Each structure stands twice: as structure tokens, then as C-alpha cells.
Amino acid sequence: MTKNLFHDKTAQWTIYAxxxxxxxxxxxxxxxGFLLNQFATYGVYAMLALSISLCWxxxxxxxxxxGIAFGLAAYGMAMTMQMQSxxxxxxxxxxxxxNSLEQLPFFWEPFWNTGFGIVLALVxxxxxxxxxxxxxxxxxxxxxxxxIMTLAMLSALYTLILDMQPYxxxxxGISPPAALHIFGTDIDxxxxxAYWIVFALLLLTTVASKLLTQSKFGxxxxxxxxxxxxxxxxxxxxxxxxxxxxxxxxLIAAIAGCLWVMLVxxxxxxxxxxxxxxxxxxxxxxxxxxxxxxxxxxxxxxQGGQSYLGDQxxxxxxxxxxxxxxxxxxxxxxxxAGLLEKVLGMVADRQPRESGPIARPxxxxxxxxxxxx
Amino acid sequence: xxxLEIHNLNKSFGGTHVINDFSLDVTELTLCCLVGPNxxxxxxxxxxxxxxxxxxxxRIVLRDDDITGLGEHEIAQRGIGRKFQVPAVxxxxxxxxxxxxxxxxxxxxxxxxxxRQPAGxxxxxxxxxxLTGLKDRLHVEAGLLSHGExxxxxxxxxxxxNPAILLLDEPVAGMTESEIEKTIxxxxxxxxxxxxxxxxxxxxxxxxxxxxxxxxxxxxxLAQGKLSEIENNPKVREVYLGEPEI
Numbered sequence: 001m002t003k004n005l006f007h008d009k010t011a012q013w014t015i016y017a018x019x020x021x022x023x024x025x026x027x028x029x030x031x032x033g034f035l036l037n038q039f040a041t042y043g044v045y046a047m048l049a050l051s052i053s054l055c056w057x058x059x060x061x062x063x064x065x066x067g068i069a070f071g072l073a074a075y076g077m078a079m080t081m082q083m084q085s086x087x088x089x090x091x092x093x094x095x096x097x098x099n100s101l102e103q104l105p106f107f108w109e110p111f112w113n114t115g116f117g118i119v120l121a122l123v124x125x126x127x128x129x130x131x132x133x134x135x136x137x138x139x140x141x142x143x144x145x146x147x148i149m150t151l152a153m154l155s156a157l158y159t160l161i162l163d164m165q166p167y168x169x170x171x172x173g174i175s176p177p178a179a180l181h182i183f184g185t186d187i188d189x190x191x192x193x194a195y196w197i198v199f200a201l202l203l204l205t206t207v208a209s210k211l212l213t214q215s216k217f218g219x220x221x222x223x224x225x226x227x228x229x230x231x232x233x234x235x236x237x238x239x240x241x242x243x244x245x246x247x248x249x250x251l252i253a254a255i256a257g258c259l260w261v262m263l264v265x266x267x268x269x270x271x272x273x274x275x276x277x278x279x280x281x282x283x284x285x286x287x288x289x290x291x292x293x294x295x296x297x298x299x300x301x302x303q304g305g306q307s308y309l310g311d312q313x314x315x316x317x318x319x320x321x322x323x324x325x326x327x328x329x330x331x332x333x334x335x336x337a338g339l340l341e342k343v344l345g346m347v348a349d350r351q352p353r354e355s356g357p358i359a360r361p362x363x364x365x366x367x368x369x370x371x372x373x
Numbered sequence: 374x375x376x377l378e379i380h381n382l383n384k385s386f387g388g389t390h391v392i393n394d395f396s397l398d399v400t401e402l403t404l405c406c407l408v409g410p411n412x413x414x415x416x417x418x419x420x421x422x423x424x425x426x427x428x429x430x431x432r433i434v435l436r437d438d439d440i441t442g443l444g445e446h447e448i449a450q451r452g453i454g455r456k457f458q459v460p461a462v463x464x465x466x467x468x469x470x471x472x473x474x475x476x477x478x479x480x481x482x483x484x485x486x487x488x489r490q491p492a493g494x495x496x497x498x499x500x501x502x503x504l505t506g507l508k509d510r511l512h513v514e515a516g517l518l519s520h521g522e523x524x525x526x527x528x529x530x531x532x533x534x535n536p537a538i539l540l541l542d543e544p545v546a547g548m549t550e551s552e553i554e555k556t557i558x559x560x561x562x563x564x565x566x567x568x569x570x571x572x573x574x575x576x577x578x579x580x581x582x583x584x585x586x587x588x589x590x591x592x593x594x595l596a597q598g599k600l601s602e603i604e605n606n607p608k609v610r611e612v613y614l615g616e617p618e619i
Contacts (some may be wrong), residue, residue, distance in 0.1 A: 212486060215485060215486050215487065215488060216473070216479070216485040216486075216488045216490075216491065217482050217483075217485040217486040217488075219466075219470060219473055219474055220474055220482075220485065222463075222465070222466065222470075223463045223466060223470075223471075223474040225465075226463045226464060226465050226466070227461055227462075227463055229461065230457075230461040230462070230463065231474070232444075232445040232446050232449070233423060233445055233446075233449050233454075233455050233457075234446075234449060234454075234474065234475050234477045234530070234534055235446050235449035235450040235477040235480050235534065236446055236477060236480050237444075237446045237480065237482075238446070240482055241482050244482045244483075
């Protein structure tokens with residue numbers, strides 16, 4: 001029996017390279033700005049699925065509130081872009097005037113500066129995750145209770161932002177009138193420039209995440225998914241490790257939030273919607289939460305399916321998606337990537353021993369780790 | 374002066390005294406067996422030493438370092454390793470990965486992000502894998518090991534940690550005769566470089582390994598000494614052994 005190709009690191013990196021080359025080829029074939037914009041939006045969803053795969057797949061932290069980081073960052077970005085359209089003579093965004101505010105609220109002030117605004121859009125959610133995460137993990141909250149707490153926090157933020165009508169424009173949200181202006185140019189959301197920015201950041205976050213899962217840190221995180229108690233008795237501060245992986249996943253979701261607003265020039269409390277955060281978990285679940293690329297492909301498949309098949313099936317689409325999800329959870333707990341792992345394992349078993357240069361005696365096909373590594 | 378000293382330890386759960394004024398001195402490079410009937414407080418004592426439970430009062434000192442009330446990971450870092458009663462290994466990871474996680478010289482998450490394989494790991498892995506007889510099983514998923522192998526794996530994991538003191542909670546539970554014999558040889562070898570505290574029920578096993586036997590009864594210290602002394606101790610016979618022969 002030979003080694004399962006699924007666990008071969010060179011093969012994994014090759015597949016990642018092929019995937020990103022395909023993404024890089026898209027602008028050459030797609031000239032329609034709206035379509036390109038849609039693909040870029042899928043890239044943002046892919047990033048969210050990646051973040052879920054990190055904390056849920058690798059860390060076992062079932063985070064149903066990833067919208068917290070995504071939404072907070074999206075608001076930060078929208079505020080930054082909104083302030084680009086204001087100036088000293090007209091400092092008040094129109095919706096504030098409509099809500100009879102006379103002065104720019106103090107927490108809007110830092111967003112005058114584009115660079116500082118974007119930094120805030122990333123730092124605020126990240127700090128939020130550090131604090132919220134360390135509170136949860138130090139109290140040794142685990143399993144379904146994490147899901148409940150993150151969900152509750154998400155709903156609380158949703159209500160909060162909805163209720164602060166004069167400052168956030170409530171349910172209508174913020175729609176910055178112009179495209180993001182940065183580094184001396186406008187980032188037209190329908191341009192290839194916007195697509196490349198999303199592409200570059202998706203590539204960066206994916207490679208960083210992949211390296212992270214292959215590091216000793218990643219191994220400890222995978223170990224504590226199975227048995228946090230054991231990890232603790234080996235000398236690791238489990239709460240710290242959990243907080244760090246949760247925060248990294250939050251930072252990736254925050255980057256996604258910024259990019260999303262850059263692409264759609266809009267934000268509303270809908271980004272804090274419970275359904276959206278649960279959808280992210282479904283992407284990772286169907287694609288394969290233990291495989292970063294699996295989760296990414298899950299997001300692309302389901303969102304693509306929703307855009308094209310969803311129009312034809314209308315309301316039955318959600319029913320189909322739900323049914324599909326139940327099937328995957330029941331029969332493929334490791335998602336479609338897990339199915340591939342099984343198939344490749346069977347292929348490896350069939351091959352005669354001599355054919356494998358890296359044949360390992362005594363190692364059954366499902367031997368190397370539980371997860372893609 | 375022992376490497377580990379327990380002074381007047383007390384633990385009560387809502388008025389029920391589980392550990393009563395228990396003191397113990399463990400000498401370096403010895404194997405101390407902790408015996409006693411069910412409910413004597415042996416596992417609770419282990420929990421108190423390793424920080425899983427906090428004592429109501431009393432002090433635990435490791436090499437002049439007061440470790441009372443510290444967190445589990447802090448105590449583990451100071452050199453106390455523990456093997457659980459029910460074998461706890463990472464079932465989804467390979468045997469090799471189990472050993473890799475257990476090699477916990479560096480516990481800082483940020484430094485571990487940029488590290489694939491820490492220095493000294495390879496030679497240590499080789500050593501421990503040979504000792505535990507798992508050399509050919511390194512790439513097997515830990516969940517697929519036999520019960521005996523799982524016990525060995527966990528002992529190996531504790532060794533990877535390279536602790537000053539090893540606490541083993543019923544290490545031979547569920548092992549076959551030949552596996553028990555192997556364990557006896559192994560533990561006697563281990564004594565040369567490590568201090569061990571073993572909780573055990575099986576008296577014939579205790580006879581083979583123990584330098585010192587400490588008997589607990591109802592959460593208190595009852596007797597301590599060589600097994601032969603313990604066997605002839607009338608107090609021990611009365612409360613624990615209950616019959617003239619063991």
C-alpha cells in the first residue's frame with residue numbers, strides 16, 4: 001500500500017497552486033465588470049469559509065458568530081469610505097442630518113483618515129475577539145456552548161447597530177457614495193483592480209493559514225480539538241491557544257468584511273444576520289472543515305449554486321441546500337474533501353507495494369493524522 | 374528533603390472531606406506506590422498535585438517551589454507529567470504527531486507558529502518510540518491502536534514531556550499478563566532517571582516495582598514503608614487488607 005495522496009504535502013501545495021492559477025486566469029476571460037465583481041465577492045466568501053475552517057475545523061471551536069468580525073470590519077470600512085466623501089465644510093454624512101444630528105459623533109472622527117480608518121476596521125474586531133475569546137476560553141466554555149455564546153453575541157450586536165439609527169443609519173445601513181480612494185487611485189469595484197486586490201489577499205490569507213496548520217502551533221490546536229485536558233497536562237495554556245486561533249480566524253473574517261464593502265459599497269445590519277453566519281459554517285461543513293481548500297471550494301460551490309440555480313429553484317433552493325447539508329453531516333462528516341480523502345485512500349490501497357517510492361510498511365491508508373496536514 | 378513534598382493537604386467538596394491532613398515526602402529517583410481501597414482519595418491526591426483540583430488548605434512544594442493552586446499547564450511546565458486512569462491520547466492524530474505535541478519544551482503559541490520541528494525532537498522521538506515499542510507504529514492513527522499500545526503511547530507522551538516526576542494512574546489497567554511484565558521491566562528502568570508516583574490496586578504489580586508504598590485510607594495517610602513492612606503493619610491489615618495474606 002502506498003501513502004494516501006491526500007496527505008502528501010507536495011500534492012497539497014500543487015493543488016493550491018493550480019486553484020490560484022485558475023483564479024488568476026479569470027480576468028483574462030471575463031471582461032464583464034458585473035461578473036468580475038461577482039467573482040470577487042465569491043473570493044470574499046471563500047475567505048470567510050477559510051476563517052471558519054481554521055477555528056471550527058482545526059480548533060474545534062464551533063463559531064456561529066463569525067459575522068461579528070465580518071460586520072464590525074464592514075462598518076469600519078463603510079465609515080472610512082463615507083468620510084472620504086465628506087469634507088470640513090460638510091462634515092456630516094447625509095443620513096445623520098436626516099436623523100437630526102448636528103455634529104459628527106466622536107467615534108466617527110478617526111475615520112477622516114483613510115489609512116487609520118482601515119486599521120481601525122481591522123483592529124476593533126480583532127481586539128473584540130481577543131477579549132470575548134479569552135473570557136470564553138478561560139472559563140473553559142466548550143462545545144455547543146461556544147456556538148450559543150457566539151450566536152448570542154452576534155444577535156446582540158445586530159440589535160445594537162439596528163437601534164443606533166442616528167449613528168449607523170439603522171436598518172438602511174451606510175452606502176458610501178463613491179468608490180474607495182486609496183494610494184492615490186480609485187478602486188472601482190467593477191474593475192480588474194478590485195478583483196486583483198481580493199485575489200492577493202485571499203492568496204495571502206490562505207497560504208498563511210496553510211503554513212499555520214502545518215506548524216507546531218497548528219498541531220497543538222488540532223490536539224486540543226480532541227482532548228483539551230490532555231493538552232493542558234502537557235504544559236500548554238489551552239485557553240491562550242484557543243484565543244489565538246479564534247482571533248486569527250476573526251482577523252481573516254475582518255479582512256473579508258473590509259473587502260466586501262469595497263466591492264459592494266454598502267453595509268447594513270444584515271451583515272450581522274444570524275443566517276449569514278450560519279451559512280459560513282455550512283460552506284465549510286459541506287466543503288470539508290478539515291481542509292482549508294475544501295472549505296473555500298464549498299463556499300464557491302454553494303454561493304455559485306445559489307446565484308445560478310437559486311434563480312431557477314427560487315424558494316426550494318434553501319430546502320435543497322438544507323437537505324444537502326443534512327446528507328453531508330450524516331454521511332460525510334468531513335465534507336466533500338473527506339470524500340476525496342477516502343477515495344484517494346482506497347486508490348493507494350489498491351496499488352501494489354512496489355509502485356510506491358514512499359511506501360510505508362505497517363501504515364494503513366488512514367494512518368497519517370485525522371486531518372489534512 | 375524530597376523532590377516533592379506535600380504538607381497537610383486538605384480537600385473537601387461541600388462539607389465532605391475527601392483528603393484529610395495528608396502529608397507525603399517523595400524522594401528523588403524512587404518509585405512510590407500510592408495504594409488504598411476505593412474512595413481512599415488516591416486519584417484526588419493526583420488531581421491536587423497536578424492542579425486539576427485546588428486544595429482547600431495545605432501546601433505542595435516541588436523542589437522548593439510552591440506549586441499549590443497553580444494552573445494545570447503551569448504545574449506541567451515545572452516538571453510534573455501525568456498519565457490518566459482512562460488512557461487519554463489524541464485519537465485523530467498519528468502516533469508520531471501525538472509524540473510531537475507532547476514534546477512541550479516550547480509552549481509559547483507565537484513562537485510555535487514559526488516552528489515545524491523543535492531542536493532535539495528527532496533524537497528524543499527515537500528514544501521514546503524505542504522504549505515504548507511503538508517505532509513501527511509511528512504513522513498509525515492513535516485511535517486504531519490496541520488498548521495496551523494506547524497505554525504505552527500515553528506513557529511515551531509523558532516521557533516526551535521529560536518531566537522530573539511522573540504520576541501514573543493505574544498504568545497496567547486492562548493490560549495482558551505479558552504487557553504487564555513488559556511494563557514492570559520498563560518502570561524499573563525508568564526509575565534510574567525519573568521519580569515516579571504510581572497509583573495501583575494490583576498488589577503483585579506493586580511488589581515488583583515499588584521502592585516505597587504509601588497507604589491511604591479515607592483521605593488520610595495511614596502508613597508508609599517498604600512493602601514487607603506495610604504487609605505486617607497491623608493498622609493496614611485492619612482497614613485495608615482485612616486478611617493475613619495479600
